[in-house]
Amino acid sequence: MTAVWDTPLTPLAFLRRSADVFPDKPAVVYGERRLSYAELAAETTRVAHALRGSGIEAGDRVAYMLPNIPEMLVAHFAVPLAGAVLVAINTRLSSQEVRYILDHAGAKVLVIDAALHPTVAPVARELKTVEEIVTVVDPANPGDGSGSGVTYDDLLARGHDEPLPWSVEDETACISINYTSGTTGKPKGVQYSHRGAYLNSFGEVVHSGHTFDSVYLWTLPMFHCNGWCTPWAVTAIGGTHVCLREVRGDAIWQLIEEHRVTHLNGAPTVVTTIMRAPGARELDHALTVTTAGAPPSPTTILQMERMGFRIVHVYGLTETYGPYSVNQYQRSWDDLDPEERAARQARQGVGMVCADKVRVVDTEMNDVPADGTTMGEVVMRGNNVMLGYYDDPAATDKAFEGGWFHSGDLGVLHPDGYIELRDRAKDVVVSGGENISTIEVEQAVVSHPAVVEAAVIGVPDEEWGERPKAFVVLADGKSATEDELIEHVKGRIARYKAPKAVEFVEELPKTSTGKVQKFELREKEWSMESSRIRG
């Protein structure tokens, strides 16, 4: 037993408390299903026993591959309650990617949605460590029946209701491993601690402004950085989780109305989905959207606010439990004109209240001047930085070089201390010796009223080495020419940053988490070049 004055920090304590304090309050809503906090705790306890009954021991990895259904939420508590480590796998990965992650994590059990069986079936026999595959059959999409074998009900039947301690012996123990999307190289397993998850939950409560009346809609995948710790944060505050199997605009609007949703999180693409859905309208109650994953354009922020949404813009990476920094709103911005204010809000801001100060450094780890123009790498440290990559000390050492986590993101530091991302290190366009931020160019393109989305990459240029090229999705029924867009950009940012070409596309290639896959665009553009200069 620890000292009287020391309880190791763990998000398990949040469910313990909410089950004690709000036993009858709706914890989970999914279609017609309802789980009170007492029921959520009971099911969590049962699953934890069931996992132990299935041979799971302390420190073992348990993989889950589910959409945002109640069983996925339960996993965030049941797996650590069993003393194990949750590995939540992106549901959109390929069979080979899933196989790689399961093998690398050494997962003993895989819990999978029936509809996702086709992904795992081709590799099921090759898996090195998985001893059992448990299938969750969601009536909303029961799959094709190929996922026979052990069902979730079979698993539950192995459990029982004996209380387990909602605690952990060592707060720095690993609670989950989240694999990076691996756009370059193999996915890496990012390890979160109980302590980090606990403290980040508080940060999220404070910055998203959660209250004991929060109703949270699950538009953000729980497999993405454990939903930015929101399974734990919303449970801490005794809010209601509204689950959502598929991110569809119409379903979102229906749930917002039906349950008076107060909060949701998502990448800007989710925000765009909400905004462009057929039922989109002005809100008649307060709804906070916490957004990250890619910098939202000022144009999007402005449109959302006009519809009545409150936007909280955060920034982070898988390695930082999701959000690390927040665009802390300043009352002095109230007086700015809307466009200027939205531009401020598009910055990535400052460390959250639970975070250390975020830095922008040069290659020698010196802080860049706070001039809003000198680019450097964004680095972080502290309680919302991962424990390291699972079973990959070399990658961990590299990421932690100099005692700071290296984000690989390039940004500037403004005179007010707010950081603003300019690019992924590997995405920046080097043109005639000048670094051009593709994000800056993209925002200039998107500010044109006919444009919905844009992605900018560097393309070969005989004179300048590289120059930007924009891939543009136009709004339904709107039109614009290449020249018109280039002129529009030149009117907003330095002329040398304007694209040399614009290509109109139906949609942009995206990762399963909604990030634009620039490497695919580059692949095409650079394939005819003999000297490929970046990966």
Place this chain on the structure above:
Amino acid sequence: MTAVWDTPLTPLAFLRRSADVFPDKPAVVYGERRLSYAELAAETTRVAHALRGSGIEAGDRVAYMLPNIPEMLVAHFAVPLAGAVLVAINTRLSSQEVRYILDHAGAKVLVIDAALHPTVAPVARELKTVEEIVTVVDPANPGDGSGSGVTYDDLLARGHDEPLPWSVEDETACISINYTSGTTGKPKGVQYSHRGAYLNSFGEVVHSGHTFDSVYLWTLPMFHCNGWCTPWAVTAIGGTHVCLREVRGDAIWQLIEEHRVTHLNGAPTVVTTIMRAPGARELDHALTVTTAGAPPSPTTILQMERMGFRIVHVYGLTETYGPYSVNQYQRSWDDLDPEERAARQARQGVGMVCADKVRVVDTEMNDVPADGTTMGEVVMRGNNVMLGYYDDPAATDKAFEGGWFHSGDLGVLHPDGYIELRDRAKDVVVSGGENISTIEVEQAVVSHPAVVEAAVIGVPDEEWGERPKAFVVLADGKSATEDELIEHVKGRIARYKAPKAVEFVEELPKTSTGKVQKFELREKEWSMESSRIRG
């Protein structure tokens, strides 16, 4: 340097962040004085250097004896920034009490308000460890000039602006020592840790519902449990501290109006002061009052809510950083009739979101049944329990018996898991073998419309051993007879609990922190008895 993923928890980080993020925002307001967050951090840094320049080394104790003026707020950051331990002394103590505390804590430096010099002057020469007394001259009350010697300006002149790290090496290090009021025996030095102060600050932000727009009025003495950690909590959220030298009803109402105060804390006596002030009126903006120190009567809660205040009722002790439990409001109470709802809100509730579960136990440390009637002792543990009593291992061991902190408070556990205090262990009335809760009797007496305040103690009774007696303060212009009050009580609680006698008094004897001093009342009543049965 600690690991990349580990930053020791300390409230110093809160000031670091707010100075970075809100440099120009008003951090402190006092009369005409204003300190921005940048200025607060600068003054804090200067004082920390000055303390070091005055010979303060890591772990040394620095005593402060000030009202709620800006220098006292600065102390909560400057002393730990210097690596030292803050000892905030109750400004209403006697010379001998202050001498005892300074000697026991081994304070090297004492910073004192000029107006409080008369308290220290008589014992100044006897102090064993104090090397220097620094006088703060507040123009609002400069004292009689007797506090010559080193002034606060002299101290500041020893400081400079070189940045110091807003961090601590070991988060379990002591940040402050708060002496108990010592109604029985000598005051004991309750040690808080950086970690506990940090986590409790989050708890306070969540439960009092602080936002980045909070304006906090300092009605609660900062010398009392470090103002329940509010110097740190309000700074974490970047709110504005409105300082207040004296708790006067008219001044409070004027500041509420002038600064649009959103939050204040205080014992029920402070709440009564606000309610009964000449300028009292209905609020035209939201104001949350977090109250503790003694159980507020349902009658008071009801009256405050009618004036537009939101009441958050918390409970704790000096040993638990102030609040440990909170009366967590339940939406289902909305439907109760106002009196029944106020009765629920008068319960001490459940552990805060940062706390462990609070227990009510019998003498064998078994949980009492959750029946709302079986009395037991309230015990707590975890991150908001003190490190122990300074230099008093015997008292610490006794308080921590069985691995839990023993509050000495008696209470019941309701079926909904909420605790309700029934008495201090030493205050309970034992009548014919039955325990009678003096709080329950007091609440019944106060529910009479003519009564403002009441205190109940046990008095000798030949037949029953003890029976309750009530000391009652009547409202201005109202009257009631002894019989009338006794009958009123009998109509509300079990007849055997009704007082055998009622004594009308002008005011009740109170400690400097507003708690009724029942021992003084008992002293008088029992002085003629040969067999005194309690201390």
